[in-house]
Amino acid sequence: MTAHPSREPRTRGRPPAADPARVTAAALRLLDEVGLDALTMRKLATAVGVQVGTLYSYFPTKRALLTAMAESMLAGCRDAAEGVTGPRERVVALAKSLRVALLSYRDGARVYAGTHATGPNTLGYAEALNGALREAGLDASAAMKTSFLVLHFATGHVLEEQAAIQSAPELSAEIAGLRQALRQGDYPHLAEAHDHLTGMDLGELFEEGLRLLTAELP
Missing domain, CATH: 1.10.357.10 (Tetracycline Repressor, domain 2)
Structure with missing residues (x-):
């Protein structure tokens, strides 16, 4: 019986379209475009290209999103x-x-x-x-x-x-x-x-x- 070298397990499916850092960066870009009052989770989901539920898995409330945006703004x-x-x-x-x-x-x-x-x-x-x-x-x-x-x-x-x-x-x-x-x-x-x-x-x-x-x- 011939031995085969071990293989790395395949990752199934596509990589995630978003992560907290990418969502936060997209939120800051959208903020500049539409302003805070018009910045909604639905608009942000469209800008990122994901379902709204995906955003809520990262940021359960809009306040949590704003906190992440504030943290990003203070970089440097x-x-x-x-x-x-x-x-x-x-x-x-x-x-x-x-x-x-x-x-x-x-x-x-x-x-x-x-x-x-x-x-x-x-x-x-x-x-x-x-x-x-x-x-x-x-x-x-x-x-x-x-x-x-x-x-x-x-x-x-x-x-x-x-x-x-x-x-x-x-x-x-x-x-x-x-x-x-x-x-x-x-x-x-x-x-x-x-x-x-x-x-x-x-x-x-x-x-x-x-x-x-x-x-x-x-």
């Missing part, structure tokens, strides 16, 4: 602190990197807000931010509270920025209405500063907010 954010020596400068660099990451996706701040990812991008970023604050002299409790303040400031600021981008077509009329309300009402301080109120550079405002948040750090 902690790298902003590499090579930055001063702890305050590292905090500022990390905050700026979060803003850039969220602005890189349509409705990025809305996706990120309220999520609690436990992946390496999110936890690595939080570790870098807390590490810089601890090095600046804050204890564990104060560092965590300050971390949340930085995260909430950056997220909230980007929410406003992205809302302004989406409302740009109506912005001129809204500014005209605001100026008229200031002229007709008893708002002397707002009226005096109306040019700054309606013509603020949001990038400069973010920088100023970071300066105030980190003013007491060395």
Whole structure:
């Protein structure tokens, strides 16, 4: 009887059309195309080329999908602190990197807000931010509270920025209405500063907010 060499078992069927990483990447692409409100599991399933049930086997709820998307958006954010020596400068660099990451996706701040990812991008970023604050002299409790303040400031600021981008077509009329309300009402301080109120550079405002948040750090 002739012996035959052992063979590797055959894999039956086609490889899966999707996996969590591919679904997350497709969701981010679809987010840029249609926005968060129109991002549905059914549309995502069509974009990926699978049945809706397949998506739910990876992400049982839309919130789980958004958490995975938030985790993916933070890829590389902690790298902003590499090579930055001063702890305050590292905090500022990390905050700026979060803003850039969220602005890189349509409705990025809305996706990120309220999520609690436990992946390496999110936890690595939080570790870098807390590490810089601890090095600046804050204890564990104060560092965590300050971390949340930085995260909430950056997220909230980007929410406003992205809302302004989406409302740009109506912005001129809204500014005209605001100026008229200031002229007709008893708002002397707002009226005096109306040019700054309606013509603020949001990038400069973010920088100023970071300066105030980190003013007491060395």
